[in-house]
Amino acid sequence: MIMMLPFFTALLAIWFAIRGHRPVAITAWVITFVIYLGWLKYHITDKLNISL
Amino acid sequence: MSLSQALKISDSKSWSYIFNTVALLAICGSLAEAFYYQIFMNELPCPLCQLQRVALTMAGIGMMLNMRFGPSAVHYALILASAMGGATASVRQILLHIEPGDAGYGSELFGLHFYTWSFISFLVMMVFCSVMLCIDRNNMTAAFKTATKGLTVLVMYLFLTLTAANTVTSVMVCKFGSCPDNPTEYLWKF
Secondary structure (H helix, E strand, C coil): CCCHHHHHHHHHHHHHHHHHHHHHHHHHHHHHHHHHHHHHHHHHHCCCCCCC | CHHHHHHHCCCHHHHHHHHHHHHHHEEEEEEHHHHHHHHHHCCCCCCHHHHHHHHHHHHHHHHHHHHHHHCCCCHHHHHHHHHHHHHHHHHHHHHHHCCCCCCCCCEEEECEEEHHHHHHHHHHHHHHHHHHHHEEEEEEECCCCCCCCCCCHHHHHHHHHHHHHHHHHHHHCCCCCCCCCCCCCCCCCC
């Protein structure tokens, strides 16, 4: 899993929205959200060493 | 010149258009402010911080779709889902630092850490959707392309630029794997 991936798919969604392709933009948003949920599950169940 | 004239809009959806533009501008401001601290204060984003940036961006996409294609319940659903996802990530981070004596992660702004502000902003977004769904109740139509001109085009391209910059810096901070829990330096430097 790459942290860059949700930013990239969000970038695609924005680009397609600007270009006027609504269904593609919403599809890209859904992909972003699925990746986001994957990362979120990882980071709310994994021990994070950030209380340093 | 009135605000609606500056935004070059004159139809009945003008208030929805203005509110969504202002909301998107606020998201751009939040992302830009995070960049300011990252670049000038050398505060690299932790994984949960990155997730909150993604959630802000996803919410911004819903607002942009409202500006670009007219208000739609689907677009507000995207904003609500993003706000709920973002609130979950920020609450997780707040709870990580809730113990007395914990200094928290990163700088404070007006006495609150950024992840606390982030949680507040996601709550505000939910209220925003509730209010806008009332305001737009008679404007919900099948999505159509609206002519976006003037300041709104600038706001959309600013949003695009900030997301592109986030894409690049996320690679710089995390490379192509999971991000370090407490990043102190860029893993990939140009």
